[in-house]
Amino acid sequence: MSSRGQQVIPKTADQLRKAELAQIHIAKVQLALDDDAYRAILMQVTGKTSSKELTWQGRKALLDHFKKIGFKVKAKSAGRSAPKVTPDRQALIGKIEAQLAEAGRPWVYADAMAKRICKVDRIDWCKPDQLMKIVAALSYDAKRNGRAEA
Incomplete structure (x- = not known):
């Protein structure tokens, strides 16, 4: 999502990869996983030690696992908006x-x-x-x- 609430649709495989990796790291924060817990889940689900090493199937499997344990994908308009500014x-x-x-x-x-x-x-x-x-x-x-x- 862009800062104005419009959905940004990835156009290339690289953009999709970056969007999925960002979503993985948002899930890590939302689920309050420390680095050790995150890496243990990553190894258990994908057999990899870093999300950068994941194929699209690995990223999908990891995101699916995060959704099973409570990760909620939030739309920009329903979630957080820009902070109030002085x-x-x-x-x-x-x-x-x-x-x-x-x-x-x-x-x-x-x-x-x-x-x-x-x-x-x-x-x-x-x-x-x-x-x-x-x-x-x-x-x-x-x-x-x-x-x-x-």
Whole structure:
């Protein structure tokens, strides 16, 4: 889903792969799996140690397993929307929104980053200095994955 609530339909096999990998990692966050538990499930279901190694069949099997144990795929419009913005945070939230859109990731991904990096449950509750850390992490992710930095 894009940041405006419109569904983004992958057009190439690479885009589909990236969307499925993103969904796998969203499921990991939603199911509150630590890295050890996630890797144990990954090995049990697919026989692989990293989701990057999975074929489309492996990604499907893993997502099916996550759905069996409680993962719910949420539509953008029914799920999380952009955080409320105050003037001093507006530029940072805009930057994060652009980075998420470029990566094809939903706002819940930013919430997960806020929880991991800033130790707060939602990006809405981050202070400007914490938002800068999330912008930096998303920039690093874009560079690592060969995307343009938004």
